[in-house]
Amino acid sequence: MAEIVFATETKGKGVPVEGREGVFHVECSGTGPQGESVTFESEVVMTDDGFDETGTIDYAGRGSLKFVTVGAGHMAPSPVSGLNHGSVMWRITEGDGEFSGATGLITSNFTFSDQGDVVDNEYVRIYTP
Numbered sequence: 001m002a003e004i005v006f007a008t009e010t011k012g013k014g015v016p017v018e019g020r021e022g023v024f025h026v027e028c029s030g031t032g033p034q035g036e037s038v039t040f041e042s043e044v045v046m047t048d049d050g051f052d053e054t055g056t057i058d059y060a061g062r063g064s065l066k067f068v069t070v071g072a073g074h075m076a077p078s079p080v081s082g083l084n085h086g087s088v089m090w091r092i093t094e095g096d097g098e099f100s101g102a103t104g105l106i107t108s109n110f111t112f113s114d115q116g117d118v119v120d121n122e123y124v125r126i127y128t129p
Contacts, residue, residue, distance in 0.1 A: 004099075004126040006033035010040045013116045022046035026055070028120055036060045040120065050074045053088060057106075057122075063097020065126070067106060075112060082114040092126065101129045 012028030028040040042055025050072035058064040073088030088108045095102030104127050110120040 002128045004128065005124065007121065007123050008032055008038055010038055010118075010120045010122070012040070012118050014044065014112055014118045015116055017043070026118055028118055032059045032062070034062070036062055044073075047072060051088070053090065055090075059097075059099075063095060063099040065092050065099055065102060065106075065124075066094040067092055070105070073108075078111065084112045086110055086112065095126070095128070099126060099128060102126045 008030055010028035010030035012026065014024045014026040017023040017025050022045065024044040026040070026042045026044060030038045030040075032038045037060040039058045039060070040055065042053050045052045052069045053073055054068050056064055056066050067090035070089040070091050073086060075084050075086030077083075078085035087110070090106045090108065092102050092104045092106065104125045106125075107123045108120055110118060112118050
């Protein structure tokens, strides 16, 4: 069993999904721990308790991870006007490439502006067979 641990920052946009109230599509990109391009895509569904999220993170040339929310994510206004701040934990449900058979958790600490700008800081702990 191998343990892979790293942190990344991605930036992008979150936009409402047409015809689905309280649902957002988020796309972000950044640079991974080995200099690879990282692309992040998810669907966020707002709930009475916070939000649920499912998505994929692709680490170009290395592989990708699929994830789902553990419990519920939290987001609320920050002290900065027009900026929400939140956190969520994701459980890895699938991996491919270098991350084939992966399990583990990812924590996300993010901001989401009134204009839909997203900055996501992720701490990743992966276990591979």
